[in-house]
Amino acid sequence: MHKKHSPLQMCLYLIGTIILLAGLAGAGFVYHSSTNDNSEAVGYVIAGGHVYALTTDESKGYLRNMELYGGTTAVILDRFNRWLVGLGQGKWHAYLLAMLSIAVAFGFYFAANHLTNGATEDQDG
Template sequence: MEDMKSKNANLPRYLYVASVVVLIVGLLSAGVVYYFAADGGNHGLGYNVVGGSAYAAGESKAYLRDMEMYGGTSGRLIGGFNQWLASLWHGKRLAYVLAISAAVISYVCFWVARDLELFATGETNGG
């Protein structure tokens, strides 16, 4: 029983360390990706074939018209959202995603560790 309490007492400390490690590694990774990423530019995500014609994804009026004709307004909006989401995994945008993800995960680890410490000492978390 006493051994279990000592393991639980170390948990907040491990979470604080994990929080710092995640933040440092995440921000360093984001910096490396940002440094080596190609400068923006208009890089098409590919081509879509609609009705036997190839269109640059999301760039031509005919493609947008066909998307709206086949899928309605919601189909066009979902297609645009899908292209935006796919663009987050390339270049400098990936660096931003990594930095924000590292900060959020680090904050969650820190918050859980702080709450575990407060719970162990019997204090309440404001409220």
């Protein structure tokens, strides 16, 4: 038995597919063009044969001054703020873009499927 889709359903499927393909292509482009280069490095730490960049927010002096002037709450809020800003940069931005495009495309597919169920009930009855 072949289901016949209405023009609105086909339009929703098409929009969902375009959003999915464009979002995943954009996420792939962002992923390959981004670097997790840390240009704010104030020093480097060698541990276990690997070199790690030390940023201002990871230095003991910065954390001590932050806690001295703002307390523990200021340190926690500063770390949260830097984490939140970091989500929009580098490879994390690509992951978020991919997840967002999948979620929006799923919403269009879901709407089209539920529109199908309502249309078939009206035609059968």
